[in-house]
Structure formats: C-alpha cells, structure tokens
Amino acid sequence: MKYGLEGIKKSFGRQTVFDGLDFDFSKCGLYLIKGESGSGKTTLLNIIAGYEDFDGGKRVIEKGTKIAYIFQTYELINNLTVAENIDLFENLYHITFDKKQDIIEILGLQDIMDHYPDECSGGQKQRIGIARALMMDPEIIICDEPTESLDMENKQNVMELLTTLAKEKIVLLASHETELIEKYQPVVYEIIDKKLQSNDEIDNEVVEAKDVLLPKPDQKYLKKIIRKVLHHSSIVQLFIILVIALTALVSLQTYFTIFKPIESLEILNSYEIYIEVTNDDEENPVMVPGERIVKFDNIILDGRKYRINVVPIVTNNEELEFYGQKEINGNEIIINQNVAKVLMDSQGVSKEKLIGQEMNLSYKIDFFSNEDTFEIAGIVYEDDVQNVLQVYYSNDYFKQTRSISEDMDYYVYHSDSKNIENDYYRFSKNTQLETTNLFVENMERINNEMGIFELVFKAVVIVIFITLLIYTIYSLKKQWRQVSGNLAIIASCLVPLSKIKSSYIKEKFKELIIIDIVLMGESLLYLLLIANRGIEINAGVIIVLNIIYLVMLLINIRSIKDYEIATILKDDKDN
Numbered sequence: 001m002k003y004g005l006e007g008i009k010k011s012f013g014r015q016t017v018f019d020g021l022d023f024d025f026s027k028c029g030l031y032l033i034k035g036e037s038g039s040g041k042t043t044l045l046n047i048i049a050g051y052e053d054f055d056g057g058k059r060v061i062e063k064g065t066k067i068a069y070i071f072q073t074y075e076l077i078n079n080l081t082v083a084e085n086i087d088l089f090e091n092l093y094h095i096t097f098d099k100k101q102d103i104i105e106i107l108g109l110q111d112i113m114d115h116y117p118d119e120c121s122g123g124q125k126q127r128i129g130i131a132r133a134l135m136m137d138p139e140i141i142i143c144d145e146p147t148e149s150l151d152m153e154n155k156q157n158v159m160e161l162l163t164t165l166a167k168e169k170i171v172l173l174a175s176h177e178t179e180l181i182e183k184y185q186p187v188v189y190e191i192i193d194k195k196l197q198s199n200d201e202i203d204n205e206v207v208e209a210k211d212v213l214l215p216k217p218d219q220k221y222l223k224k225i226i227r228k229v230l231h232h233s234s235i236v237q238l239f240i241i242l243v244i245a246l247t248a249l250v251s252l253q254t255y256f257t258i259f260k261p262i263e264s265l266e267i268l269n270s271y272e273i274y275i276e277v278t279n280d281d282e283e284n285p286v287m288v289p290g291e292r293i294v295k296f297d298n299i300i301l302d303g304r305k306y307r308i309n310v311v312p313i314v315t316n317n318e319e320l321e322f323y324g325q326k327e328i329n330g331n332e333i334i335i336n337q338n339v340a341k342v343l344m345d346s347q348g349v350s351k352e353k354l355i356g357q358e359m360n361l362s363y364k365i366d367f368f369s370n371e372d373t374f375e376i377a378g379i380v381y382e383d384d385v386q387n388v389l390q391v392y393y394s395n396d397y398f399k400q401t402r403s404i405s406e407d408m409d410y411y412v413y414h415s416d417s418k419n420i421e422n423d424y425y426r427f428s429k430n431t432q433l434e435t436t437n438l439f440v441e442n443m444e445r446i447n448n449e450m451g452i453f454e455l456v457f458k459a460v461v462i463v464i465f466i467t468l469l470i471y472t473i474y475s476l477k478k479q480w481r482q483v484s485g486n487l488a489i490i491a492s493c494l495v496p497l498s499k500i501k502s503s504y505i506k507e508k509f510k511e512l513i514i515i516d517i518v519l520m521g522e523s524l525l526y527l528l529l530i531a532n533r534g535i536e537i538n539a540g541v542i543i544v545l546n547i548i549y550l551v552m553l554l555i556n557i558r559s560i561k562d563y564e565i566a567t568i569l570k571d572d573k574d575n
Contacts, residue, residue: 002026002060003140003170009056010043017043019194021057025140030166032181033174035191041174042072044191045142048172051492061140064214068138069492072145074125076117077486079228082128083113088225089136089493092217097137106161107131108154122149130158134165136493141165143173147180159184217495219503226503229486233479234511238518240472241545245519247468248541249526251461324355324378328394332377333359336390340379351379361391480556487560501560508553515549516542 004024010017017040025031035041046052047059049069061067076085086104090096097103104110107127117125126149133141143162147155155177162171163184175181182188189198328334335343335354343354357376380392487500523538 001062003065004060005048005057006060007057008047008054008059010040010047010054016194018054021195023048023189023196025170025172028166028168028170030163030171030184030186031173032178032186032188033172033191033196034178034188035174037176039191040194041191042144044196045069045144045172045174048140049142049492065140066136066138066214066494067140067142068133068136070130070133070141070143070146072148074117074122074129075485075489075492076125076128076132077225077229077489078117079231079486080116080225081113082109082115082117082120085117085128086113086131086135088132088490091221092225092490092493092495093215094218095137095214097135100135103131103134103161106157108157123151123154126150127154127158130161134161138169140170140172143171143175145175145177146173147175147177155180214494217499219499222490222495222499223503223507225490226487226500226507229483229490230507230511233483236479237476237511238515240475241515241549242518242522244468244472245522245541245545246526247464248544249523249538251464252537252541254457321381322378323351323381324376326378328377328392330394331372331374332394333361333374334378334380334392335359335376336388336392337379337381339389339391342389354379359391361393476552484556484560497560501557504560505553505557512546512549516546519545 002024003026004022006022008018008021008023010021021044023044033041033044043052047054048061049067050059050061051069077088080088084091086109090100104113107130109124109127109131112120112124117128120128126146130143130146141162146162147158150158159181162173165171173181173186178188187198187200189196189200191197322334325332325334340351340354343349343357344351347353354376355378358373359376360373374393382390487504490500491497519542523542527535527538
C-alpha cells in the first residue's frame with residue numbers, strides 16, 4: 001500500500017512553506033523529519049494526518065486508514081480521568097487493543113489512572129497522550145515532539161516503544177532532539193528549500209493495506225463525553241447570561257419606572273406639561289389632594305390596545321351632550337363619541353348595545369400597577385374633541401381603591417401650554433388652574449432637568465452593556481476555544497465530524513432549555529421581589545438572549561470543518 005504526499009504546496013499568506021514537496025512513507029519504519037524552527041515540520045505532520053488543508057498537490061492516503069497523532073501539547077480532555085482519556089477510542093468503538101496493559105506499564109501510568117490531567121505533571125500528560133494514540137492500533141503513528149517534556153528515562157522508554165512499533169507500523173516523528181532519536185536509526189528527512197530531502201534508504205516491508213471498517217461510534221458515549229466537555233463552559237455561560245439578564249432587567253425597569261411615568265396620561269401629542277388641579281368646592285371636589293401621578297395605559301377596546309386620554313369626569317358642564325348616564329360612580333365610566341365609534345365599528349352594534357358593556361383599564365401609581373374592569377355607563381358628545389379617544393372615570397373609583405389614598409394630587413397632561421386653561425375648562429368649569437407663566441416655566445425646567453438625567457442614565461447603561469458585551473464575547477470565545485479543542489481531540493480518534501456536530505448541537509439545545517428555565521425563574525423572582533410589573537420586559541430580555549445564544553451556536557458549528565482540526569488545536573494552545 002502506498003502512503004505519501006505528491007507535489008504538496010502550502011502557503012500562509014505571502015509566506016510559502018512547501019513548494020512541490022514529495023514524501024513517500026509506504027514502508028514500515030521510523031521516520032525522523034528535521035528542519036529549522038519555522039520550516040514547517042508540524043504543518044507537514046498535520047497535512048499527513050488530514051488535519052490541515054493544502055493549496056496544491058495530492059495526499060495519497062486511503063480513506064479509513066487509522067492514523068494516530070501524538071500531539072506536542074498533550075491535548076487531553078481535562079474533564080476526563082487519565083483512564084478515560086486513554087480509553088477514549090476503545091469506549092467510542094468498543095475495540096480493545098491487546099497490548100493496552102503493556103503500553104500503560106511501559107509508560108508508567110498504572111498508578112495515576114484515576115487522576116485528572118490537571119493533577120498530572122507535564123511529562124505524565126505527554127505519556128498519557130502517547131498511550132491514548134497507541135490504543136487505536138493505527139497503521140500510521142504521527143509524533144510531534146513526543147519526548148519534549150519527558151525525563152531521560154522516559155525519553156528512552158518512549159523511543160524504544162516507538163522503535164518496536166516501527167517494525168510493523170509507520171512512525172513519523174518531528175523533533176528537535178535529533179541526537180537522541182538518531183541513536184534509534186530512523187530514516188532521516190530534512191526540510192530544505194521548501195522540499196523534503198533524504199539520503200537514507202529504508203529496507204522494511206511496504207505496509208499492507210488493512211481493510212479496516214470501523215463501526216459507528218457509540219452515540220451514547222459520544223454524548224456523555226461531549227456533555228463532560230461542555231460542563232465547565234456551560235456553568236460559565238449560564239452565569240454570564242444570568243448577569244446580563246439581571247442587568248438588563250434592572251436597567252430597563254429603572255428606566256420605565258423613573259422616566260416613563262413622566263409621560264403620564266398617554267395622548268397623541270408630545271409636548272409634556274402637567275397641570276395641578278384643585279377645587280374650591282369642598283362638597284364636590286374634582287380631585288383630591290396628594291403628590292402622586294396616576295397613569296392609565298394599555299386601554300383595551302374589543303381585544304385591541306389603543307392610546308386614549310383618561311380623565312376624571314366633570315358633570316357640571318351643561319353644554320355637553322350625554323347618551324345614557326351622566327352621573328357615574330365606582331367602576332362606571334363614560335366614553336366619548338370617538339371611542340363609541342371604534343366599538344360600534346368593530347363589533348357591528350348600535351350605541352344602545354354599548355351601554356352596560358365592560359372595558360379594561362390598567363393604571364400605574366408609582367411602582368404599583370393594577371388592571372380593573374369598568375362598565376360603560378354613558379356616551380358624551382364633544383364637538384371640540386376631534387379624533388381623540390377619551391374615557392371619563394369617577395372619583396369614587398379611587399376612593400374605593402386600596403392603593404390610593406384620599407390625599408392625592410392628580411396631574412393631567414395637556415398638549416398646548418398656551419391654551420391650557422381653555423383646553424381643560426370644558427371638564428372642570430369651577431376648577432382653579434395654576435396656569436401662571438412661573439408654573440409653566442418650572443415644569444419646563446423640571447422636564448429639561450429630567451431630560452438631562454435621562455441622557456446620563458442612558459449613557460451609563462450603554463457603557464455598562466458595552467463592557468458586558470466585550471467581556472461576554474471574550475469569555476465565550478475563550479470557552480469555545482477550549483471546547484472546540486476538546487471536540488478536535490475527539491475527532492482525532494476518527495469520529496466523523498458530522499457525528500460530533502450532531503451530538504454537540506443536541507447538548508447545546510438541552511443547555512439552552514436549562515438556561516431558559518433558570519432565566520424564567522430569575523425573572524419571576526425579580527417580578528415578585530423587585531418590581532410588580534414588566535412581564536413584557538422580562539420576556540423581551542429572554543427572547544434577545546436566546547437569539548444571541550443561537551447565533552453564537554451557529555457560528556461555532558460552522559467553524560467545525562474538515563482540515564481545520566490543527567487550526568483549532570493551535571488556537572486552543574495559544575490560550
């Protein structure tokens with residue numbers, strides 16, 4: 001069986017590493033590849049292994065050939081024990097190497113099989129990596145600096161083991177310890193002028209092609225391994241996502257609590273002025289004194305939300321025309337002709353049918369929100385209110401509401417400061433209005449100050465989120481490098497990338513479900529302990545985080561490609 005490279009070309013940017021490189025390693029034996037630092041020894045081994053792409057030429061290695069790679073940087077899975085790392089191939093394919101125990105004893109690993117890689121020295125890690133590679137019983141063994149981290153005794157043990165294996169296998173070795181290795185009489189190749197040259201000849205027999213058809217990897221074990229690989233990174237990701245979610249919730253809730261109530265009653269205009277209303281008539285007060293702002297919003301008409309003015313009813317204006325009740329109490333309301341028209345058009349009913357129907361009004365007082373059902377008691381016709389949806393409520397309603405005391409001020413929002421008095425007069429004929437220029441100026445000053453405060457708040461929140469975003473990207477990128485490095489190690493055990501991707505995606509979706517459950521729990525606690533409103537905010541935060549998670553998952557999956565295992569491992573090593 002012929003194994004080799006023909007006319008290989010490889011460049012990194014403008015730097016040419018190989019230009020027409022040929023390498024025939026069809027015979028069993030020990031091959032030493034020499035070259036100056038940066039000459040491309042590791043790159044050559046990666047191309048042979050199929051871990052790195054090349055620009056031109058041909059890689060003559062039959063598909064399905066078992067190639068074992070002994071990595072320079074150990075490349076162990078930290079969440080697996082020494083035994084699990086060594087038995088990775090065996091557990092994936094249920095194929096036991098008959099020389100397994102001999103190799104473990106030769107490498108002196110029998111006493112640390114229950115340890116984890118982080119508990120082992122550099123030399124031990126190197127020997128673990130060697131043992132794992134040899135358990136595949138490969139046709140080709142690729143070694144990148146296999147003796148670098150070992151003491152002299154273990155260097156000799158490893159070289160004697162590789163020399164023995166070279167009698168019936170192909171052993172390709174790149175090392176700077178040439179004096180040590182040349183004692184074992186390898187065939188020496190050297191990278192010179194972007195090509196591979198040798199004056200040696202090898203007399204061993206050509207390797208016979210083995211009809212090796214590996215079974216499908218054990219899917220359950222593959223999922224188990226990937227779950228262990230993801231364990232640490234999943235915890236880190238969950239923590240990061242929870243911090244981002246909490247920060248987003250606090251920021252958004254703070255914004256809507258502090259700034260949005262300033263808009264008070266939602267109408268179609270944008271000029272923000274609040275008018276304090278009092279009344280000299282103690283027997284028939286329009287509003288009761290206090291210091292809070294009442295905000296009605298989310299007005300629901302026939303299942304649809306509308307922006308509507310909601311104001312207290314004043315019944316002493318004889319110019320207003322009413323249909324139905326004029327006097328209302330408790331949870332009764334009066335709607336104007338514009339609201340009536342919306343309801344009649346949507347429901348296909350007459351105005352008579354509207355009387356007695358129910359409407360939902362939700363209101364906010366400081367940090368507290370409530371929604372209540374009101375009965376339509378009448379319709380008022382106003383010629384001076386064009387295209388404005390308006391609802392009138394009774395003062396009795398607030399007197400019977402627990403969250404509202406009788407010593408409150410109500411602030412009504414109007415659009416035009418020049419015509420405040422005329423604009424409100426139709427609702428409260430006997431009401432005294434503070435409409436002095438001083439009041440208007442004060443309100444404008446307050447609004448301006450709040451506007452500056454809002455800008456500062458937004459700037460601080462933006463800085464916080466940018467900082468969190470940068471940290472998140474850095475952290476998740478680092479986590480992905482570690483995870484992808486472990487996935488590449490699994491791929492080096494001849495597991496198809498499609499199987500790895502499939503199992504990885506399934507485990508990540510399970511992780512996403514757990515994250516969503518925790519996020520919903522966090523949101524529920526937040527609503528109960530901190531804020532009693534903002535379900536839409538919580539839902540929005542969760543949806544956005546899910547989108548970010550899925551986008552990152554897609555990017556990660558797309559980065560796992562053939563011929564990029566070496567690049568992944570290189571990136572993992574750099575971190």
